[in-house]
Amino acid sequence: MSLRKEIISELEANRESYVTFLQQLIRAASPNPSGDTTEAARVIKGYLLENGIKPEIVAPLSHAPNVVADFQGGKGGGQRVILNGHIDTYPVEKPDAWEKGPYSGYNDGSMIHGRGAVDMKAGTAASVIAYAILHKKAESLNGSVGLMAVSDEESGGKWGTRYLIENYGNRWLGDVVLNGEPGGLQSIRFGEKGTLRITFTVEAQGLNGAYTFLSRGANIVASRLINKLLQLEDIESPLPEEVRKHFNSRARKIADNIMGEGASEVLLKPTVNIGTIHGGVKVNTIAERCVFEADIRLPIGLDAATILRLIDQYLVDFPQASYKVQEAASNPANFCTADHPFAETIAKCAEEFTNFKPVMLAGLGGTDCKFYRYRGIPTFVYGPSPKGMGGSDEAVSIDEFIAVVKTHTLAAWDYLYKG
Incomplete structure (x- = not known):
């Protein structure tokens, strides 16, 4: 029997x-x-120890450790494959809304239920399992494999992937990266939209609520400004040709199937979401001050400077308003070459285990993959369906999870094995 x-x-x-x-x-x-x-x-460390692997714990924050491990293949030099995934999740806002409980891990025979099942404990578990199997066969591999099960992704990655990359030199960079974020088995993600996070402040004259003829108030001005900001969603990005060629009719249809009807259009345009709004003291007074946050998602090919210039033009008509960019939470859109041997290897393995060859797509949400793509490292996402992520009764398909396990394992094996 062959090693494969x-x-x-x-x-x-x-x-x-x-x-x-x-x-x-x-x-x-x-x-x-x-x-x-x-x-x-602790669970991940225990699994690795059970499989004869002694991982390292890197914890710049004591409550948010990163579990890492790596090995050199017995055949000497070659490419370095990094398997990257995060272990933190969205919080649970309404525990009572969960039929099975938010942390039950309940197995109903086809799905595993619980917060993080989709985003992204299934994908991270797949990478951990893949690493353990590859470690057993290390003597037959060229190159090397690194495993990163990181914290802090949901809050920006400062103490997780970004920290490891910036503080440990080339060890955690690698030549190619595979990540199991939820993307759907029908696609391999080679890029993602960027984020521009802005805090707006509107100042106005505060008066009794009967005197609206003297001041419209900060909340009213803010609402008009928000309507103006929504016009940003009409901008279509000038996609680079190397990206646009992958957005053919088949890819757009699959994008809508994976992420919901209309996703293929949203991939090409900015989206504007208005978060927390603070303004006013009493309903019968004209608010002096209103503060709200805008989360603007930037498609590939559209930079923050272009959006900010438009916002500056808008504010000419809103002299009461000012804004500040949340630099730590704002990141450019990113992509890597989709025509890479590792991407083709992932696609072949995925087709082998699902009977469907995935298309190359960009993602709507941000991931730690951006830290690699900013450095020019080919980084690809192959994970389970994103449906249900972050919601009550989040659950992942067992069959999809196993398909991701197999694909991660064999993609790294096929890429590094030269026998």
């Missing part, structure tokens, strides 16, 4: 143990905020 067939046989034989590992990881609550991932990190 041995790996596939092992993957098939241990399916139930992989599901149990994912359940344990989901039961280890790691909402961000607060960002405490110590229990989830």
Whole structure:
């Protein structure tokens, strides 16, 4: 039996143990905020130790450890593959709304339930399992493999992926990166929209509510400004040709199927979401001050400077308003070449296990992949369906999870094995 067939046989034989590992990881609550991932990190560390791997813990924040490990293949030099995923999750706002409980890890026979099942404990578990299997076959591989199960992704990555990249030199950069964020088995993500986060402040004259003829008030001005900001959604991005060629009719149809009807249009244009609004003291007074936040998602090809110039033009008609960009929460759109041998390897393995060759797409949401793509490192996402992520009763398909496990494992193996 070939080494590759041995790996596939092992993957098939241990399916139930992989599901149990994912359940344990989901039961280890790691909402961000607060960002405490110590229990989830313990589960991952325990799994690696059980498989003969001694991981390292890098914890710039004591409550948000990063679990890392790497090995050099026995065949010497070659490419370095990084398997990257995060272990923090969205918080649970309404625990009572969950039929199975937010951290139950309940297995109903086809789905595993719980916060983070989709985003992204299934993907991270897949990378951990893949790393453990590859580690057993290290002597047959060229190059090397690194595993990063990180914290802090949901709050920007400062103490997770970004920290490891900036403080440990080339060790955690690699030549190519594979990530299991939810993207859908029908696609491989090679880019994602950027984020421009802005805080707007509107100042106006405060008066009794009967005197609106003297001052419209900060809240009224803010509402008019918000309507103006929504005009940004009419801008279509000048996509680079190397990206546009992947947005053919098949890819657009699959994007709508994965992310919801209209996703293919939103990928090409900015979106504007208005977050928390603070303004006014009493209903019968004219508010002096209103503060609100805007989350503007930038498609590939459209930069923040272009949007800010338009906002500056808008504010000519709103002299009461000013804004400040939240630099730490704002990141440019990013992409890497989609025509890369590793991307083709991932696609072939995915097709082998799903009977569907995935298309190359960009994502709507931000991930830690941006830190690699900004440095020119080809970085690809292959993970389960994003449906249900962040919502009550979040759950991941067991079959999709196993397909991701197999694809991550064999994609790294095929890319590094030269036998």
